[in-house]
Amino acid sequence: MENIDDYVLQVSNLSVKLQNQTILENVNFRLKKGTVLAVVGPNGAGKTILFKALLNLVPYTGKITWTEKVRIGYVPQNIAVDDIPISVKDFLSFENHVDVESSLSPVRLDNKNVADKTLGVLSGGQLRRVLIAWALADKPNVLLFDEPTTGVDHDSEEPIFVMLNELKKKNRITVLLITHDVHIVREYSDYLLALNRCVTFFGESKEIMNPSVQKIIYGETVCAGTPNEDR
Amino acid sequence: MVLEKMALVGDALSHVALPGLALGILFNFNPFLGAFAFLFASAVIIWYLGRVTKLPFETIVGSVFTLALAIGVLLIPESDLLEALFGDITKVTILETAAAVVISVMAVLLTKMIYKKLVLGMISEELAISKGINVGRINLLYLLLVSIVVAVGIKIVGTLLVGFLVIVPAAASKNVSADLSKYAVLSASFGAISSCSGILLSSYLNLPTGPMVVFSGIVVFLATVLAKIKAK
Numbered sequence: 001m002e003n004i005d006d007y008v009l010q011v012s013n014l015s016v017k018l019q020n021q022t023i024l025e026n027v028n029f030r031l032k033k034g035t036v037l038a039v040v041g042p043n044g045a046g047k048t049i050l051f052k053a054l055l056n057l058v059p060y061t062g063k064i065t066w067t068e069k070v071r072i073g074y075v076p077q078n079i080a081v082d083d084i085p086i087s088v089k090d091f092l093s094f095e096n097h098v099d100v101e102s103s104l105s106p107v108r109l110d111n112k113n114v115a116d117k118t119l120g121v122l123s124g125g126q127l128r129r130v131l132i133a134w135a136l137a138d139k140p141n142v143l144l145f146d147e148p149t150t151g152v153d154h155d156s157e158e159p160i161f162v163m164l165n166e167l168k169k170k171n172r173i174t175v176l177l178i179t180h181d182v183h184i185v186r187e188y189s190d191y192l193l194a195l196n197r198c199v200t201f202f203g204e205s206k207e208i209m210n211p212s213v214q215k216i217i218y219g220e221t222v223c224a225g226t227p228n229e230d231r
Numbered sequence: 232m233v234l235e236k237m238a239l240v241g242d243a244l245s246h247v248a249l250p251g252l253a254l255g256i257l258f259n260f261n262p263f264l265g266a267f268a269f270l271f272a273s274a275v276i277i278w279y280l281g282r283v284t285k286l287p288f289e290t291i292v293g294s295v296f297t298l299a300l301a302i303g304v305l306l307i308p309e310s311d312l313l314e315a316l317f318g319d320i321t322k323v324t325i326l327e328t329a330a331a332v333v334i335s336v337m338a339v340l341l342t343k344m345i346y347k348k349l350v351l352g353m354i355s356e357e358l359a360i361s362k363g364i365n366v367g368r369i370n371l372l373y374l375l376l377v378s379i380v381v382a383v384g385i386k387i388v389g390t391l392l393v394g395f396l397v398i399v400p401a402a403a404s405k406n407v408s409a410d411l412s413k414y415a416v417l418s419a420s421f422g423a424i425s426s427c428s429g430i431l432l433s434s435y436l437n438l439p440t441g442p443m444v445v446f447s448g449i450v451v452f453l454a455t456v457l458a459k460i461k462a463k
Contacts, residue, residue: 055361072361079355086350087410094351094362118409119354134358 008033008070008142008174009054014062016046016053023049024060025198031191033067033141036168036175038189038205040217045195047178048077051144054176070142073135077146077178081119081127088122088130089115098137107133108163128160136167143167145177147184161188182208245381245393246296247273249303252315252390256308262315263327263382266390270378273299278374303390318389320430320440331383338376339419345369350411388441396422399448406455407462421451 007030014027024046031037039047053060055074066072089100101111107129114126122130135143145164165188168175179185185192185208192208194201194217207213251269255262273295280291307315314322323331352359352366359366377397384393400421408414429444436443
């Protein structure tokens with residue numbers, strides 16, 4: 001029998017309206033502990049806003065229930081680092097009481113080469129790793145990972161997912177990730193949530209190879225019973 | 232201010248102090264208090280309008296500060312205008328000096344307390360909020376601190392030139408800093424070096440203090456530009 005404690009997150013009837021525009025509508029899903037959920041959908045589908053709602057960063061209606069004692073680590077799409085003289089060491093010690101060396105090794109960054117560098121001079125892949133190290137510093141049991149849509153080539157992203165997968169196995173972390181890459185969904189996630197303002201598909205990730213599912217995800221699925229004009 | 236891409240805001244804020252100074256002179260209360268009240272109120276208005284209208288800060292500041300300057304020039308007695316605009320360090324009393332020192336030390340301590348939170352908010356508001364930081368409150372506190380520091384600086388270099396002290400030492404420091412603590416220490420040092428050498432120069436050459444402070448600061452700034460070019 002299913003036990004309610006098996007679930008780390010339950011979302012019911014979640015809707016988000018920002019500046020009179022409906023961004024998310026009636027989103028329902030739940031997620032088991034220790035699994036990886038891939039969130040997919042076209043640009044503007046509300047994926048990042050879903051994460052923000054889960055983090056309580058935007059106002060929403062409906063219900064978001066995290067399991068007790070949840071600690072969430074968040075890796076945002078982008079941060080503004082170009083103009084700020086801030087070193088990797090500075091950044092990692094923000095609001096975290098961590099040893100810089102021990103937080104860089106799980107993300108496979110060499111402390112000697114990276115710690116004193118300014119964030120603005122890191123490569124896209126290195127910056128992603130530093131952000132992950134930051135998110136992992138508080139020893140979270142849930143990780144929200146927002147993949148950048150531009151500026152990072154997919155060859156440099158793959159090792160990051162290999163690393164996330166290892167972390168998940170080792171620490172039993174539940175991972176929610178936003179991605180545009182079918183290969184990442186298939187290889188590194190257990191469940192798939194397709195969004196296009198509403199949920200267009202929720203099921204096992206292997207279904208992404210199913211042509212009828214692909215048609216739903218990448219087709220012009222319109223949310224049932226709602227006019228499309230306010231988008 | 233330099234990090235927030237609000238350098239010009241810092242400059243314009245200083246001009247906003249003028250009507251405050253004028254009211255102080257007209258109604259016989261400490262002009263510093265008037266300046267500070269106007270500075271803080273304008274900083275909050277600018278910050279709020281920026282959030283609500285999403286207009287670039289420069290646009291809002293441009294409007295607010297020209298308005299303030301216009302009111303200030305109308306209000307302030309002509310005999311006091313020159314001093315308000317350019318400052319006159321020779322008229323600073325011992326008591327005012329002591330007050331400036333106490334205020335500055337308090338401002339430094341407060342800034343130190345919020346420094347990391349403030350910078351995290353600049354890098355990513357979401358990350359800061361997800362760590363439980365009240366970004367709105369931190370930003371407001373920061374504006375309060377800027378207003379205090381500008382109000383203190385006005386006494387020395389006047390409203391027109393105090394913007395210089397807000398922007399140039401920090402910009403010079405940014406040229407040569409790779410981390411936050413170096414950035415903070417160098418900004419403060421460059422500010423102190425420009426002020427001290429400016430004051431010395433002005434008494435030696437018998438010229439007004441404000442412009443001498445600016446000239447010394449520019450020399451420091453150019454030196455950091457050269458250092459940056461050399462490092463590349």
